[in-house]
Amino acid sequence: MLLSKRRPTAIIALKTLIHIVSLGFFALLVIAVNNNTLGGDPVQSVIHFTGISSLNTLLVTLLVSPIARWTKQGQLMRVRRLLGLYSFFWALLHLIAFATLDLGLDVSLLASEIVKRPYLTVGAAVWIILFLLAVTSTHSMQRKMGAKWQKLHNWVYLATILAVVHFYWSVKSEVAEPIIYIVIAGGILLTRWKGVKKTAFRFYSKRF
Numbered sequence: 034m035l036l037s038k039r040r041p042t043a044i045i046a047l048k049t050l051i052h053i054v055s056l057g058f059f060a061l062l063v064i065a066v067n068n069n070t071l072g073g074d075p076v077q078s079v080i081h082f083t084g085i086s087s088l089n090t091l092l093v094t095l096l097v098s099p100i101a102r103w104t105k106q107g108q109l110m111r112v113r114r115l116l117g118l119y120s121f122f123w124a125l126l127h128l129i130a131f132a133t134l135d136l137g138l139d140v141s142l143l144a145s146e147i148v149k150r151p152y153l154t155v156g157a158a159v160w161i162i163l164f165l166l167a168v169t170s171t172h173s174m175q176r177k178m179g180a181k182w183q184k185l186h187n188w189v190y191l192a193t194i195l196a197v198v199h200f201y202w203s204v205k206s207e208v209a210e211p212i213i214y215i216v217i218a219g220g221i222l223l224t225r226w227k228g229v230k231k232t233a234f235r236f237y238s239k240r241f
């Protein structure tokens with residue numbers, strides 16, 4: 034078996050690859066900002082790059098479980114936490130870029146923009162979910178929270194749906210790319226259908 038318990042080297046190699054790819058893209062962004070090669074609207078480019086990177090990493094995180102199941106490589110699940118943390122890392126940079134470069138670090142303006150613009154309200158909801166998942170992602174938090182941990186971490190499905198809604202809503206006219214993302218996210222969520230159904234049912238039955 035390629036990734037058996039006796040050979041954690043493969044998992045270490047995979048984690049190293051995730052660090053190299055993620056930090057590599059971050060380095061490319063820093064270099065492009067430094068060299069001023071981000072085109073006519075560098076601020077928008079940084080916001081777009083960090084937003085797309087967060088969404089891409091979130092989708093890859095969701096793919097780990099079906100791939101582990103299909104390939105019968107349960108050890109693959111051990112890279113999920115790292116990928117999830119990188120999704121939050123990009124979401125953090127995305128918010129920092131918007132708050133500082135676009136709004137001049139005016140916190141009250143940021144708050145009023147989030148309340149006034151529905152696509153930003155949705156983005157903020159995704160951000161809060163990713164934040165909660167990141168801070169509770171450690172083994173000790175998992176032990177402390179017991180059954181509540183899985184319930185909270187199932188909110189990743191809602192975060193994914195809201196993230197593609199935020200993307201679709203943020204564009205003015207070119208909807209092709211967000212629609213492609215909606216289809217991809219829908220496909221990935223279908224592979225996780227049991228978890229999605231359980232979370233939706235729990236959410237629905239608490240309200241009605």
Ligand code: HEM
Pocket residue numbers: 080081082083084085087088091124127128131153156157158159160163196199200203204
């Ligand atoms: C408080 C949280 C957030 C704020 C304030 C925010 C803000 C923004 C803004 C201002 C834009 C650009 C809209 C434009 O083109 O004018 C944007 C686009 C985007 N955001 Fe967010 N966002 C937030 C959270 C997130 C999160 C958590 C994700 C991903 C999981 C995300 C993914 C995206 C994507 C994919 C785009 C489109 C990028 C593109 O056009 O290429 N955002 N967001």
